[in-house]
Amino acid sequence: MLAASVGLSVSTSGCLRHVRSIVNRNEVxxxxxxxxxxxxxxxxxxxxxxxxxxxxxxxxxxxxxxxxxxxxxxxxxxxxxxxxxxxxxxxxxxxxxxxxxxxxxxxxxxxxxxxxxxxxxxxxxxxxxxxxxxxxxxxxxxxxxxxxxxxxxxxxxxxxxxxHEFRLVRTDRFDGWKQGHLATRMGYLGLDPPTTEEAVLRAAHTDSRPSQNLNPLAVEFRNRGLVTGLLYDSLAVPRWSEGGTDAGDSDDEEPNGIDEDGDRTYSPWLGADWTWNENENEDGDERTENGSGIDTDLDPDADLEPTGTLTVTLREGCQFHDGHELTADDVAFTVDFLSDTTRDDNEFPAPSPRYRGHIDPIADVTKQGNELEFTCTASEPVAKRVLEIPILPAHIWGERTETASIPAITVADGTTEALITDNLPPIGSGPFQFENRTQREFVTLERFDEHFTRRESVALPEASAETLRIRIDPRSTSAIELVETDEADVTSLALESYVVDDVLEAESEREQISDSDPLEVIESSTxxxxxxxxxxxxxxxxxxxxxxxxxxxxxxxxxxxxxxxxxxxxxxxxxxxxxxxxxxxxxxxxxxxxxxxxxxxxxxxxxxxxxxxxxxxxxxxxxxxxxx
Amino acid sequence: MLTQVLVQLVVVVTLMIAVSVALFVGRHRLRVTRTEWRTRLRDTAPALAVLTTVLLFNSIARQIVPDLSWMIGWNLTWAIYDIEGQFILWLQSFETPAVTAYFSFMYIYGYVFALTFPVVAYFALADTRPLRELLAAYTLNYTLGLVLYVFVIAFGPRNMMPELVEALLYDTYPQYQHLTRQVNRNTNVFPSLHASLATTVTLLAYRTRDRYPTWFYVTLGLGTSIALSTMYLGIHWAIDVLAGFGLAYVSVSLARVLVDRWSVSAWLASIRGRDADDDCEVDSSSDHT
Structure with a gap:
């Protein structure tokens, strides 16, 4: 009996194994x-x-x-x-x-x-x-x-x-559109006339998201951060280098009112001045001797030696839209906050989905009065990217470190309040401050008169219009119509490609008829x-x-x-x-x-x-x- | 720009209604209406109140429906496209400026007219039942439509195939974009409320054909044109329109069953009767909901 069952099991197990090895092969x-x-x-x-x-x-x-x-x-x-x-x-x-x-x-x-x-x-x-x-x-x-x-x-x-990016602008109320890139804050500053009291700059925006959320860290709602760029200041403004442009007329791209100060990649903004000090021990010779790069590169787990320090002098007397003073503490806070919005080493870290690469090479920040010293693990041009981050007020964002919660629903780890808040009203230090909004209709920004660009002593492009009214208009065709019928001054986002030919054709027709036409098509690099x-x-x-x-x-x-x-x-x-x-x-x-x-x-x-x-x-x- | 478009819409539709009243309703009915309008209004007030509430709720709900849909809804765009594919393209192959102008007119003005004129026409009838059924059917269309919008995410043909299906309405007449975006979200195309409401009007016109015989034939033309316009203009898929027909049928049938089931006026009268005369019996089960 036992022998029989053993014999049976032996024979069936062989058979089964054969079946298993056939059946267990997944279908291609x-x-x-x-x-x-x-x-x-x-x-x-x-x-x-x-x-x-x-x-x-x-x-x-x-x-x-x-x-x-x-x-x-x-x-x-x-x-x-x-x-x-x-x-x-x-x-x-x-x-x-x-x-x-x-x-x-x-x-x-x-x-x-x-x-x-x-x-x-x-x-x-x-x-x-x-x-x-x-x-x-x-x-x-x-x-x-x-x-x-x-x-x-x-x-x-x-x-x-x-x-190629094309935008339609009106030049009869504001001019000087080519001074800054219209996808950045600089495009909306320094317009002529230099200051217009009570004048409204009207933008037709084909994306409704700024009317729903103005959180500079919310990656779902931001493209390149135009509106948040107007609300929040960075330490410096990247310059569009000549020759790298995709547009035909690259000569006009250089922002005006900024003198050459040796740094060809950034112009000053909230940071008045900065210097880069290369570390002695990390000299170029050591790397090139090695042939294909730095030796630590071969070990992915090696800690990177600092390469230098970036010292930034902050402009004095700046403040946020709510009257709080903007200090070096806020800058240091922002760098720290972007790398982990929980600000707690014990918790599941939640780095910001935006500006992550900008702060990655920053190993340490020390501050002394108005001066900040960033210890960096990257070369000068890379380390300077930290100058582009929006400076967040510590007294507001410091309270957004908790994991967001909804009763009875499990929230994914690392979902901090900071990442999901719609941040309305946004409090920054930028040249414009938030006034009001209606979802999917408009966002209104007011000029921030305490902004440093409004000072006599600062020769940087300032907000000329008292109000910037961003009107949400979902399609390029109707946005164009708004500019043509003098209901808007600029299409703030690039026009969709399928209307570009019509717009260019209309422009060349207008040029033949008269020189004084207020409509102009602006091509910008990207x-x-x-x-x-x-x-x-x-x-x-x-x-x-x-x-x-x-x-x-x-x-x-x-x-x-x-x-x-x-x-x-x-x-x-x-x-x-x-x-x-x-x-x-x-x-x-x-x-x-x-x-x-x-x-x-x-x-x-x-x-x-x-x-x-x-x-x-x-x-x-x-x-x-x-x-x- | 929105105000301009709205004013234009109101003026044109009012004119259309005025002409239609003269054609279909007639002087006699108007004269009677002038004497009876109070009682008729009182009879239809409950149905009107429900519709108004639903429309108000709808306008609030529409703000949150897209967010809700992206959390719990099914994205059916590809499934719909996979089934019917090229039909819209075929329809658009008949494109001429005149046809586009006709269907754009139907989509905006024809639609608003088709919805508002029956209200006037049925109000001019001594029997208020058609009017109450109409209002109830509108209410059901909006309510059931909203439920479907929550569960189904679907983009229209113009969003799926922008280069093939020209968004004729918005590119030919960009100003209408300002109007329609007040009412519609681009993920809410299944079912087509344009088709369902126009069909509702047609179905009810069929039932009242003994009183307004010509109007029924007009609604046949209107309904067909409106349903076709939503597809021709690249706003809806054929499946959305078919679903709209289904929704209309359900709404009209339900309205027929529900109207007169509960009578608010009888209930009010009974209360008044009880106040006046204490031993009046009240059948509470059939009065109040």
């Missing part, structure tokens, strides 16, 4: 992916790009679905919850390539915000980024080139194009770019070979003409022209991942061959199959 399924993007009301170009790219992927045998979301929901899925396969959208970008550090370094893969939403982790890549972060002078340029070339090879995201992001946390998007083939299915040149009507610059490197290495310069086609096809028409056979070469398989119905 058709690749089915969701492209997350914005609705046309949110970003017209994004959904068009997603549709075009989706059609190409379908031709290559991939089952696709497009998930359209609103502006906030999109940012929440991508930047906070990392809940996507691939997405198409606009990256705020920057005029200098230093943002790549937080965008791609693996130590940020778990954070929310524009820091590494892709979950891209690659130790070799990290060393390139660290080298770029710490290198100065010529070596910095090399390091940036190396990073960009590695990026083109790995394709953690596919940079698509940099759109560092912002459209891209396709992969969620590299999951297969097959974690596979660089897969990502490279996808990149080759995207005809950037064709997309620029179809979606942007030619008003964009196709790119292989997500930086301004000035920083693009020669090896990645656009040559009519992508230098690294050329399109598999011609004129937007995919060569399906070539695409299949590329996928097969990358190790993927097709079934007999032409469907791409992958193991998840």
């Amino acid at each position: 399924e058709q690749l089915s992916l969701t492209i997350t993007t914005l609705s046309a009301d949110g970003d017209r170009e994004s959904i068009q790009l997603a549709q075009d790219i989706g059609a190409t992927l379908e031709a290559a045998g991939i089952d696709i679905e497009i998930d359209m979301q609103s502006r906030e929901a999109f940012r929440r899925s991508i930047l906070i919850n990392h809940d996507f396969d691939i997405y198409v959208g606009r990256h705020p970008g920057d005029i200098r390539p230093d943002f790549l550090y937080e965008t791609l370094h693996s130590k940020f893969a778990d954070e929310s915000g524009w820091q590494n939403p892709f979950g891209f982790t690659n130790l070799t890549f990290d060393t390139y980024l660290e080298r770029q972060q710490r290198a100065g002078g010529e070596e910095r340029e090399q390091a940036v080139n190396q990073t960009l070339e590695a990026l083109a090879l790995e394709q953690p995201f596919v940079p698509i194009c940099v759109p 560092g912002s770019f459209y891209h396709l992001g992969f969620n590299a946390r999951t297969a097959p998007f974690s596979n660089p070979r897969f990502r490279r083939v996808i990149a080759r299915l995207i005809d950037k040149e064709q997309l620029v003409s179809d979606v942007f009507y030619g008003h964009a610059r196709p790119i292989a490197a997500p930086v301004t022209r000035e920083w693009t290495p020669d090896s990645l310069a656009w040559t009519g086609t992508d230098p690294e991942t050329p399109f598999l096809g011609t004129d937007g028409e995919l060569d399906v056979e070539a695409a299949r061959a590329a996928f097969e070469e990358a190790g993927f398989r097709y079934d007999d119905q032409g469907r791409l199959r992958v193991r998840y």
